Amino acid sequence: MQHEKIKILAIDDNSDNLIIIRALISEVFPNAITMTALNGVKGLEIAFEKAPDIILLDIIMPGMDGYEVCKKLKAHSKTADIPVVFITAIKDDKRNRIKALEAGAEGFLSKPVDTSELTAQIRAMMKIREATIMKKNEKERLEKLIEERTSELQKTHSETLNLLKFFQAENEKRKKSEAALKESEEQTRLFKRAVDSSSVSIIITDLEGNIIYTNPFFLKISGYEKDEVIGSASSLLKATLQPDTFYNNLWKRILSGKDWMGEIKNQKKNGEIYWVNAVISPIISSSGETTNFVIVTEDITQKKQLLEDLIAAKEKAEESDKLKTAFLANMSHEIRTPMNGILGFAELLKEPDLTSEIQQKYIHIIEKSGARMLNIINNIVDISKIEAGLIEINISDSDINEQIDFIYSFFKPEVEEKKMQLSCKKPLPDEKAIIRTDREKLFAIFTNLVKNAIKYSNQGTIEFGYLPVDLIQKPESLVFFVKDTGIGIHKDKIGIIFERFRQVSEGKNRHYEGAGLGLSISKSYIEMLGGSIWVESEEGIGSCFYFTLPFCPAKSAPPVDLRTENEKK
Numbered sequence: 001m002q003h004e005k006i007k008i009l010a011i012d013d014n015s016d017n018l019i020i021i022r023a024l025i026s027e028v029f030p031n032a033i034t035m036t037a038l039n040g041v042k043g044l045e046i047a048f049e050k051a052p053d054i055i056l057l058d059i060i061m062p063g064m065d066g067y068e069v070c071k072k073l074k075a076h077s078k079t080a081d082i083p084v085v086f087i088t089a090i091k092d093d094k095r096n097r098i099k100a101l102e103a104g105a106e107g108f109l110s111k112p113v114d115t116s117e118l119t120a121q122i123r124a125m126m127k128i129r130e131a132t133i134m135k136k137n138e139k140e141r142l143e144k145l146i147e148e149r150t151s152e153l154q155k156t157h158s159e160t161l162n163l164l165k166f167f168q169a170e171n172e173k174r175k176k177s178e179a180a181l182k183e184s185e186e187q188t189r190l191f192k193r194a195v196d197s198s199s200v201s202i203i204i205t206d207l208e209g210n211i212i213y214t215n216p217f218f219l220k221i222s223g224y225e226k227d228e229v230i231g232s233a234s235s236l237l238k239a240t241l242q243p244d245t246f247y248n249n250l251w252k253r254i255l256s257g258k259d260w261m262g263e264i265k266n267q268k269k270n271g272e273i274y275w276v277n278a279v280i281s282p283i284i285s286s287s288g289e290t291t292n293f294v295i296v297t298e299d300i301t302q303k304k305q306l307l308e309d310l311i312a313a314k315e316k317a318e319e320s321d322k323l324k325t326a327f328l329a330n331m332s333h334e335i336r337t338p339m340n341g342i343l344g345f346a347e348l349l350k351e352p353d354l355t356s357e358i359q360q361k362y363i364h365i366i367e368k369s370g371a372r373m374l375n376i377i378n379n380i381v382d383i384s385k386i387e388a389g390l391i392e393i394n395i396s397d398s399d400i401n402e403q404i405d406f407i408y409s410f411f412k413p414e415v416e417e418k419k420m421q422l423s424c425k426k427p428l429p430d431e432k433a434i435i436r437t438d439r440e441k442l443f444a445i446f447t448n449l450v451k452n453a454i455k456y457s458n459q460g461t462i463e464f465g466y467l468p469v470d471l472i473q474k475p476e477s478l479v480f481f482v483k484d485t486g487i488g489i490h491k492d493k494i495g496i497i498f499e500r501f502r503q504v505s506e507g508k509n510r511h512y513e514g515a516g517l518g519l520s521i522s523k524s525y526i527e528m529l530g531g532s533i534w535v536e537s538e539e540g541i542g543s544c545f546y547f548t549l550p551f552c553p554a555k556s557a558p559p560v561d562l563r564t565e566n567e568k569k
C-alpha cells in the first residue's frame with residue numbers, strides 16, 4: 001500500500017480537533033485522504049461505507065463514546081481489521097488506555113496531537129494494516145487453497161468412493177459367481193453321486209456308439225471291467241443279437257434327435273444273455289448339435305422270465321380246463337360203456353328162450369364189461385393212492401423170467417385173436433433172473449404196457465422182456481421193453497402221454513377206449529422203484545416203451561458163473 005494513498009477517518013465531536021488532524025496528516029502524508037465525522041454514528045457509517053485504512057477515534061463524545069464505536073467497529077467483519085487509534089486528552093490515563101485496549105484499539109495518541117507522534121502512529125498503524133491485509137490475503141489465499149484442495153480431495157474422495165463402490169459391486173459379482181460356481185459344482189457332484197449309486201445301468205457314448213462312461217451298476221450287471229468297456233463299442237448299440245432292421249431303426253431315431261425306448265437283448269461278459277428295458281436319448285449341445293448318447297437300462301430278465309412263466313401257467317391252466325372237460329366226458333364214457341354192457345346183457349339174459357350158446361356169449365360180454373369197469377376203478381384208486389402218497393413198496397425176491405412167462409401166456413390168446421404174434425425176451429438164465437424189486441408193481445407195469453401194445457396195434461408182432469445183461473460189467477439197472485408194430489405216436493405227443501388223463505387222441509377224436517391213466521401209474525411205480533421210463537415211437541410204424549429197474553440180484557441167487565461153455569467142459 002502506498003502511504004500517499006492511505007485513507008484516514010478521524011472521528012471527533014470537536015471540529016477544531018478534526019481540522020488540526022486533517023492539517024497534520026496532509027502535512028506528513030500529502031496524498032492521504034482524510035475523512036472526518038463529528039460523532040460515533042456518522043463515523044461508523046463512513047467506516048462501513050469507505051473502508052478507511054486507519055481510524056483516529058476520540059474517546060469522549062456525546063451519544064456514542066469512542067469505546068462504543070470501537071467495539072462496534074471490531075464486532076463487524078467489514079471493519080474489524082481497520083486499526084483504531086484512540087485520541088485522548090489525558091496523557092497517562094491508564095484506566096482509559098486499558099479500557100481502550102479491551103475495546104480492541106490498536107494505538108493511542110495524546111492531545112494535543114504531536115506531528116511526529118501522529119506520523120509514528122499512522123506509520124505503525126499502516127504496518128499493522130498492511131500486515132493485517134497481508135494476513136487476510138494470506139488467509140484468503142490459504143482458505144482458497146484449502147477450498148481448492150478440499151474440493152480436490154472431495155473429488156478424489158468421491159472418485160475413491162466410486163472406485164470403492166465399483167470394487168464392492170465387482171466383489172459382490174465375484175462372490176455371486178463364486179457361489180453360482182460352487183452351487184453348480186455341488187450339483188455336478190450330486191449328479192455324479194446319483195448316477196454312480198444308481199440301480200439302473202447308465203452309459204454315455206460318443207456319436208459312433210463308443211462308450212465314454214458307464215456307472216458301476218452297468219459293470220456289475222455286465223461283468224465287464226471299466227477298462228474293458230471304455231472306448232469300445234456299446235454292445236447295446238452293436239448289431240449282433242437282434243436283426244439288422246432293429247438296430248437300423250434305433251440309430252435312425254436317435255440320430256434324428258429323438259429318444260428311443262424299447263427292450264434290447266444284451267450279452268454279459270460270460271456270454272449270458274440278458275434283457276434290458278432301455279431308453280436311449282441324444283445329448284444335444286446349446287448350439288443344437290447331438291454330441292453324445294445316454295443309455296439308461298433296467299435289467300428285465302427276471303420280469304420277462306416271470307411273464308413267460310405266467311403265460312405258460314395261464315396256458316397250462318387253460319389246457320387243464322380243457323383236459324378236465326375232456327376227462328369228465330371220457331370218464332363218463334368209460335364208465336357208461338361197460339355199465340351199459342352189464343345192464344343191457346343182464347336184461348337180455350332174462351329172455352326165456354335163449355340157447356345156452358347165446359347165454360354164454362352174453363355172460364362173456366357181461367364179464368368183459370365188468371373187468372373193464374374194474375380196471376377203470378382200480379386205475380382211479382391207484383392214481384388216488386399215488387397222489388395221496390399211500391402206495392407202499394414191498395421189495396422181495398422176484399423172478400422176472402417167471403413173470404414174463406406168465407404175462408406171455410396170459411395175453412397170448414388175446415394177441416392171437418387179433419391175428420398178431422406175441423414173443424418175449426428173457427436173456428438171463430432162470431437162476432440169475434431173480435432180482436430184488438416189488439413184484440406186484442413190476443407185474444402191473446408190464447401188464448399196462450402189453451395191454452397198450454395190443455390195444456394200439458392191429459397187425460404184426462408184440463415183443464416184450466428185457467435187454468441182454470453184461471454180467472461182467474455188472475450193470476446198475478435192467479432195461480425192460482415192450483415193442484409193438486402198432487399205430488405209433490406222433491412226435492408232438494410223446495411228451496404228454498405219461499401225464500395223467502393224457503391221450504394222443506383226446507375229446508371227440510378219441511378212437512380207443514381208456515382213461516389215460518395206465519402210463520401215468522406205470523411211470524409213478526417205476527420211479528418209486530428207482531427207475532425211469534421212455535418211449536421211442538414213429539407214427540404208423542410202431543412204438544417201443546423202455547423202462548429201467550435197479551439190477552439188484554437176489555441174495556439167494558447163485559453166484560454168477562463167468563466160465564465159457566468150453567471151460568465148463
Ligand code: ADP
Pocket residue numbers: 452453456484486487488489497502503504505513514515516517518519520543
Ligand atoms: P389209455 O387208457 O388211454 O391207454 P395210457 O396212459 O395207458 O392211457 O396211455 C396214454 C396214451 O398214450 C394213450 O391214450 C395212447 O394215445 C398213447 N399210447 C400208449 N401206448 C401206446 C402204444 N403202444 N402205441 C400207441 N400209442 C400208445
